[in-house]
Each structure stands twice: as C-alpha cells, then as structure tokens.
Amino acid sequence: MLQNTKTSMATTLKYSRREAHEVTFGGVKIGSTHPIAVQSMTNTPTADVALSVEQTKRIAEAGAEIVRLTAQGKKEGEALGPIMEQLRKEGCTAAIVADIHFTPEIAMMAAEVVDKVRINPGNFRTSNGELERLIDICRRRGVALRIGVNHGSLAKRIFDEYGDTPEGMVASAMEFLSMCREADFHNVVVSMKSSNTRVMVHAYRLLVEAMEREGMAFPIHLGVTEAGNGIEGRVKSAVGIGALLSDGIGDTIRVSLTEAPENEIPVAQMLVEHFSAREGEFAITHPERYSPTEYRRRSDIQTPIIHSEVTDEFLVLDSVSSNPTAEWRAAILSLESEKQPVVIRRKYEGSLEEVAIRAAADMGGLLLDGVADGVWIDAPQLSEQELTTIELNILQASRVRISHTEYIACPSCGRTLYDIEGTLAQIKAKTSHLKGLKIGVMGCIVNGPGEMADADYGYVGAAAGKITLYKGREVVCRNIPQEQALDRLIEIIKENGDWTEC
Numbered sequence: 001m002l003q004n005t006k007t008s009m010a011t012t013l014k015y016s017r018r019e020a021h022e023v024t025f026g027g028v029k030i031g032s033t034h035p036i037a038v039q040s041m042t043n044t045p046t047a048d049v050a051l052s053v054e055q056t057k058r059i060a061e062a063g064a065e066i067v068r069l070t071a072q073g074k075k076e077g078e079a080l081g082p083i084m085e086q087l088r089k090e091g092c093t094a095a096i097v098a099d100i101h102f103t104p105e106i107a108m109m110a111a112e113v114v115d116k117v118r119i120n121p122g123n124f125r126t127s128n129g130e131l132e133r134l135i136d137i138c139r140r141r142g143v144a145l146r147i148g149v150n151h152g153s154l155a156k157r158i159f160d161e162y163g164d165t166p167e168g169m170v171a172s173a174m175e176f177l178s179m180c181r182e183a184d185f186h187n188v189v190v191s192m193k194s195s196n197t198r199v200m201v202h203a204y205r206l207l208v209e210a211m212e213r214e215g216m217a218f219p220i221h222l223g224v225t226e227a228g229n230g231i232e233g234r235v236k237s238a239v240g241i242g243a244l245l246s247d248g249i250g251d252t253i254r255v256s257l258t259e260a261p262e263n264e265i266p267v268a269q270m271l272v273e274h275f276s277a278r279e280g281e282f283a284i285t286h287p288e289r290y291s292p293t294e295y296r297r298r299s300d301i302q303t304p305i306i307h308s309e310v311t312d313e314f315l316v317l318d319s320v321s322s323n324p325t326a327e328w329r330a331a332i333l334s335l336e337s338e339k340q341p342v343v344i345r346r347k348y349e350g351s352l353e354e355v356a357i358r359a360a361a362d363m364g365g366l367l368l369d370g371v372a373d374g375v376w377i378d379a380p381q382l383s384e385q386e387l388t389t390i391e392l393n394i395l396q397a398s399r400v401r402i403s404h405t406e407y408i409a410c411p412s413c414g415r416t417l418y419d420i421e422g423t424l425a426q427i428k429a430k431t432s433h434l435k436g437l438k439i440g441v442m443g444c445i446v447n448g449p450g451e452m453a454d455a456d457y458g459y460v461g462a463a464a465g466k467i468t469l470y471k472g473r474e475v476v477c478r479n480i481p482q483e484q485a486l487d488r489l490i491e492i493i494k495e496n497g498d499w500t501e502c
Helices: 049-061 074-089 104-111 130-141 156-162 166-182 197-213 230-246 261-274 324-332 352-368 384-397 420-431 482-495
Strands: 003-006 011-014 023-025 028-030 037-041 066-070 095-100 116-119 144-150 188-193 220-222 281-284 315-318 342-347 375-378 406-409 438-442 457-463 466-471 474-481
Touching (some): 037 261, 066 074, 074 095, 074 104, 130 144, 130 166, 144 166, 156 166, 166 188, 197 352, 230 384, 315 324, 342 352, 352 384, 420 457, 420 482, 457 474, 457 482
Parallel strands (some): 037 066, 066 095, 095 116, 116 144, 342 375, 406 438
Antiparallel strands (some): 003 011, 011 281, 457 466, 466 474
C-alpha cells in the first residue's frame, strides 16, 4: 500500500499492494499475490433460471471472473442449484456468488451449491448461531464468505452507537471478521460500500488500520454503490475505487453502473490496468498536513476549480510519472507555504471515456482528502465542453463542488422492482436542469433508503408497480402507482421550493 517510509529529513511515498492472504473459491484465487479480480452482478430475476444463466454467461464472456446473483427468498435460493448446473454444463467457469439479505437459512442453502456467499452484517441474524452454521458449510465445501457492509444498512445497535459513519461501518465489519477468526475460518473477503465516495474511502482506510491492529489480512473488495450511469457513473466509481487502488488497497473490484451489467467489466478492467504499474518514490517534507481518514481542507480555497478558472493565485503542478497521485501528494505536502492553492494537471490520451476514468482515478483521492484545490485535464483530442464536463464530474464525485443534479442510482439486481435503467433516463430528462440537487433512484428498500440518506429526494421501489417517494429521509408518498410517481416527484420538488424552469 501507499507507504510512509521514515528518513532523517522527510517521509517518502511509494506504491505497493497491501498484503492480504489468499482466498480461494470456484477456481478463483484473490489476495495480494494475485492480480486484482473483476466482477459484476446479474439484474435478472434469479428465480428465472434461463435468463440468469444467459446473463451470467454474457458477464463472464465480457471478462468477469466473478458473478453475483441475489437470493432474497426461498425460490431464488432454490434456483441457484439449477443455475450452477447449467452454467458448468455450458462451460462457464466464472465463480458464482450468492447475495443474501435478512435470511440466514437462504445463505446456508446457497452455500451448498455456489462458490461464495455474501452477507450483510447490518441485517444478518446471528442470535442463534446462524453465522457459525454458515461457516461450517463454507468450510466443508471450500466456499468463501464475503462480509459486505453497506453504509445504508447498518444494524440498529451499530447505528445507535456510531450513527451512519465510517467508524460504524468498521465496527460492523470487525465484529463479523472477529467471529470468523474465532471459528478459525479465513476464506473471507470484506467490503465497505457507500454511495458517498468520501465515506467509502475513509471507511476502507479505517478498516485497514483496524485489521492491522488485530493482525488480520483479509482481502478487500472495492466498489462505490449507486454510482449511476454514463460518464457520471464511471467518474464516480473511478474516484472512489481509484483513491483506494492508489493506496494499494483492493483485491477485487466492481464498478456499479445503472446499465447492462456487462458494461461494467471494461471500466473495471481499465482501472485494474491503470494501476498495474505505479513506480517511483517521492519525498514529503510535511506529512503532518495530511490524514488519510479525515477530510481536511489544506488551503483557504473553499470551492475547488477547473482548468478554465485558473488564476495566478494557483500553483499548477504537472505530473508525468506513472504514479501521479503519489507525486502530486508529495509535492503538495512539501510546499513551503501550507496554504498555497494548488491545481493538479496531467495530459491524457484516448477517448472521452478513457480520459474520464483515468483522470478521475488519479485525481479523485487528492480531492477527497482536501489536498488539491482544482483539476486541469490536458487532452487536446477532446472538446472544451467535454473537458469541462469531466472536470466538474470529478469535483462532484469527490464531494467538493456540486455543479449539477446528482443521481444516486442503484445498478439494479434481481431484487429490483421496476425498469430502473429506463426510469432513470425518464427522471434525468425531467430533472437534469436542477442544479445542485441530489436525487436517489433505488430499485428496492433493502439498501435504498439508507444509501440515499444524503439525497434531497428519493424514488424507491416498494412493491411490484409501486413507488415510495422521499424528501430527505422522510417518506412523503408511500406505495403510489409507478405511472404517477415521476409527476408526483416533480410536484414534491416544486412544493419544497427546489424547482426551477429550464
């Protein structure tokens, strides 16, 4: 991982993968001695075996080594066996993961047939030895377990003590990891997902510190939940995932897009490739000016800028190294003046998508930490409008400047109760002119209300054909027909004084 190496005069930054022990499942090996693995999740109804098999194959053919399917109930759990049988019959070798919420019995059923089981500590019952029994099955079959913490669904007792904070997420994860260690079961992966990139990054960094204190080296899965779609979704994912990959944290990744799941794979692969070589060692004079787990504005600039807004007040720092994030960080933390405003600049080749992903991955971490004061992307092949769009999206994804409507939209899965991709497009068409608003578009109630907790308004699937609308965390309209929901959402925005005409 990004290491601080003490010298007599300074600290140096260099890149190395965080040490993680090997975890094996379904022929896949992960951990720091193996390449970072790429995965995605189906959005077909898991109970529909044929549809789920076909989509799993498409995801695998796109390059995913791991594919996850939801199993929210008995009929979905019972479908996992036929799905596995058919996939292997047709030559699909991807490791198959069952995603479980609320029902330990379904987790145990799934563990008898799949390669890995993901459980959420926030809603997984453990009062009657359920986790221990699940571990016994996993141990017997060589199945891996993912402890998947979600910012939006912490257990009530955790929430009551910590609130919906990174510290609460870490407490939830460590409780379950400790139970796994007590059972001498180490075929375990852990994740700390949030739609808020600052929360997500700081939670992962705190988790690494906590595991190191306890002598744990479990592999880590990375992802930004509810990232949305298009360039916005790609940038948001790259900001969060890239900040951690640049630290050397992460053994598997998923880019969660509100699109066909196979579209996630090239983006994830691009991120993995982007961090395959990070060379160089960079001296820091003032390491005390930076904390990896605390947002701290370094300068007096309150609103970070883009390239067209640069003035003589700003120092522009170029990077041409293969490890620009470390080079920029070291240079900024070595400035004589602590308050000197800094814009980070780099030249990128490639398409709009390639530039957006790589720049977001390189620059996002410094914005999330409050270290940089602006971004400047040099890409002559792109138009001025395209560059501005990328830069503003990076600032917004880093939670430092809100310039346009933000959509906290889930990627859809087998639990989704409506056509979320089409619905998101409709909502965007009606609301994208509303500057500075956050609108949550969520497929179901499992994580939806929690993950969109900092949204101004929310649109959540409540039942088949039914939508519940939120103002902040409060329900405004419950279980209304979907055909009425968008119009009613707009009415609520207007009633609260947040609507402006195009």
